Amino acid sequence: MKHPEPSSAIRTVARAAAHWLALMESGTATEQDRVQLQQWRDSAGAHESAWQKAQLLRQRFNTLPSALAMATLDRPDPGRRAVLKQALCVAAVVPTAWLLSRQLPVDVWRADLQTATGEHSRVPLADGSMLQLNTASAVNVDMQARLLTLVRGEMALKVSGSAPITIEARYGRITLNRSEVCVRLNPGDCQVSVLSGTVQLQPLHGPALLLREGQQVSLGATGAGGVSPFDPLQPGWRERVLMAQNQPLGDFLRELSRYRAGLLRWEPALETLRVTGSFQLDNTDRILSLLAATLPVQVHARTRYWVTLVPRNTPV
Known part of the structure; x- marks a missing residue:
């Protein structure tokens, strides 16, 4: 199964941002280094985002590099700049680790399928069903148990097989068979919209309910809200x-x-x-x-x- 945005790629970007930051603060950066940094930042939105986060996080750790810099510059060793650069690289490990943990929670790192900001993924499942992930989303897939877990963001699932598939979200479970549904995790609720067929909802609290084509509901910490028609323009992200x-x-x-x-x-x-x-x-x-x-x-x-x-x- 293809992983659209593996966690190893995210870690690589974060480490690269930390190393660029260490070089810029080492006193050894050349004009060519600065040009290359700008090119790296401009080459991808993830690069620029990681660079901005690294700079903010560096401010939280600025006392450690300062002490290391003073101790190193006081040495009469001709290679002091190289030593300083190494020290700053070591110091950058701390904000890099913080950056990684703040950039994506551990459960998102470990998700089977992920998309970055602005990315869209379309993944056929083993039984012929079609899974789509919207921007900045993550899903775990267990086809043996016929269970998908939405970890972050938004997904659409069209089930075409004879056996039902269950989607587990933060505030409940959604079970569908020969149906199509969109599920979106918001900061305080989970929005479920039925594009075709019917789906069975089991909130964390409260009774189960049946949702039909053209209907939507929000699942929250206290149960399901009222059923309402959904805007047919909303799931346009699938195209x-x-x-x-x-x-x-x-x-x-x-x-x-x-x-x-x-x-x-x-x-x-x-x-x-x-x-x-x-x-x-x-x-x-x-x-x-x-x-x-x-x-x-x-x-x-x-x-x-x-x-x-x-x-x-x-x-x-």
Whole structure:
């Protein structure tokens, strides 16, 4: 089974960020080193995100490198810079470990299937069912027990076989047979939407309930909320499309930010502007450009990973 974003790759990026940081603070970095660092940061959103986190974490550990630097620079050894560089690399191990633990919890590291921010994965299961993972998601798969566990993010499952499959989420279990469902973990609940067929829900607390095509419900710590119709535009992510129908811009941007690495901000005055359209998620920069072309907003980008939207003709 393919692993879209193995934890080893995430650890490699975090270690690379720590080593770049150690080099930049060692006093031996050349102009070419700085150019190469910038190229590394620009080459992937995960690189820039790891670099920003490494810099923030370095501030928490700044006393240790300072002591090491003073002790090393006081030595008359001609190789003191090399020693300092090694010392800083050792010191960087601590924030790297912290970075790894804060970047992804252990259960996400160990998940069978993962996607990074902005990534989408489509995985056929052994019985012919189709599993899709949305941005920044993780799932464990046990086909012998016919059990999927949603660890993080959002998934869609279309079960085409004769035997049911159960999805275990944070606040309950969802069992489906010849049905299709979307399950999304939010900070305080789990949203279940039925695209076709029927599904059986067993919340952690409260009675079981049957959910039919076109219905959705939120499962929380105290049980299931009320059943309601779901927005048919919501699961457009399965086709790599973000759709909006007269949606408040603030809500649209909050959803869009799930697919972008880095920081996306906007002025409160833009919250109530309305958005309608279908937007390809393969290029979120283009989505921002389209918003600027169709709405009275302008996009200010300090870097690709630090973007602010403001009312048009407003200086930043």
